[in-house]
Amino acid sequence: MNPNPVDAPTAPAGIAEATVNVNGVVTSGDRAVVSVFDHGFLYGDGVYETLRTYNRRPFLPDRHLARLRASAARLSLEVPPSDAELESRLRDTMRAVHPQGEVMLRILVTRGVGDLGYDPAVCRTPTVVIIARPHRESPERVQRDGVRLVVASVVRNHPRSVDPVIKSNNLLNNVLAMQEAVRAGAYEAILLNHRGELAECSQSNLFVVRDGVVLTPPLDAGLLEGVTRNLLFEVGAEVGLAVREAVLRESDLPDVDELFITSTTREVVPVVEVGSRTIGSGSPGPVARRLLRRLRERADRLTRAAD
Numbered sequence: 001m002n003p004n005p006v007d008a009p010t011a012p013a014g015i016a017e018a019t020v021n022v023n024g025v026v027t028s029g030d031r032a033v034v035s036v037f038d039h040g041f042l043y044g045d046g047v048y049e050t051l052r053t054y055n056r057r058p059f060l061p062d063r064h065l066a067r068l069r070a071s072a073a074r075l076s077l078e079v080p081p082s083d084a085e086l087e088s089r090l091r092d093t094m095r096a097v098h099p100q101g102e103v104m105l106r107i108l109v110t111r112g113v114g115d116l117g118y119d120p121a122v123c124r125t126p127t128v129v130i131i132a133r134p135h136r137e138s139p140e141r142v143q144r145d146g147v148r149l150v151v152a153s154v155v156r157n158h159p160r161s162v163d164p165v166i167k168s169n170n171l172l173n174n175v176l177a178m179q180e181a182v183r184a185g186a187y188e189a190i191l192l193n194h195r196g197e198l199a200e201c202s203q204s205n206l207f208v209v210r211d212g213v214v215l216t217p218p219l220d221a222g223l224l225e226g227v228t229r230n231l232l233f234e235v236g237a238e239v240g241l242a243v244r245e246a247v248l249r250e251s252d253l254p255d256v257d258e259l260f261i262t263s264t265t266r267e268v269v270p271v272v273e274v275g276s277r278t279i280g281s282g283s284p285g286p287v288a289r290r291l292l293r294r295l296r297e298r299a300d301r302l303t304r305a306a307d
């Protein structure tokens with residue numbers, strides 16, 4: 001019997017290129033294993049973070065680890081390793097990844113292995129996994145031409161259900177929205193909240209530009225407080241752009257000059273169409289470009305400064 005959960009020669013590229021750290025032990029992506037009794041697998045009972053490197057160094061690890069702990073606290077889930085230990089595991093895990101180019105890092109903390117049942121007491125020790133694999137830059141056309149989104153029919157989780165502020169491994173809400181985007185040949189799906197307002201996308205936050213002001217849905221719209229979203233408030237101030245929270249609706253879209261989405265791995269992506277509606281001029285706009293340039297400058301400076 002093949003002991004490997006994924007047959008090495010046929011492992012898809014993303015898995016074959018990955019290095020994985022399971023509870024402190026580093027293995028290749030095709031050999032990494034977690035028990036089927038892990039409550040992360042059984043119930044999605046866990047939290048995660050996605051980071052990327054610039055200059056081969058994790059960008060803003062302190063912010064990601066703070067959010068990881070905040071997410072875990074919302075589930076009464078412990079994250080036993082200290083931040084220093086987690087950062088050291090990040091470095092150990094990415095060391096084995098292809099030595100050229102940037103790295104994507106995913107940290108997962110689950111309730112751990114335990115008998116069937118929802119009582120957290122059946123799991124003694126959380127499982128801590130780090131996946132490191134080469135970061136994939138978006139194709140050039142994404143920045144050059146912009147992308148198309150759709151508005152999903154599935155709504156974002158109600159904050160009193162699985163609160164979107166928790167970056168949880170329980171991702172079916174996001175998966176269902178993204179399936180709609182895939183079926184429509186779109187890059188991402190916008191999710192509305194239970195009040196019908198724009199909330200965020202399946203794996204990114206959403207911004208519009210109207211009359212020179214950059215607006216993004218407020219946290220109480222029910223969304224993940226993106227690290228990149230927060231960074232844009234700072235980067236916007238640096239370049240003299242007002243970046244504010246505002247309640248946004250689909251009916252606002254005809255009046256916006258630009259729309260863009262943000263995430264750690266995608267940075268700032270210009271959107272030129274939502275469904276069959278053209279956004280602004282139908283081409284990527286100058287505000288998104290300016291914010292992206294400044295974000296990359298900041299990332300470069302911060303990761304070089306670590307020398």
Ligand SMILES: Cc1ncc(COP(=O)(O)O)c(C=O)c1O
Binds near residue numbers: 202205229
């Ligand atoms: C639902 C959701 N919103 C927003 C984001 C963007 O967050 P960040 O900028 O921290 O990557 C993500 C990232 O994965 C996400 O999953």
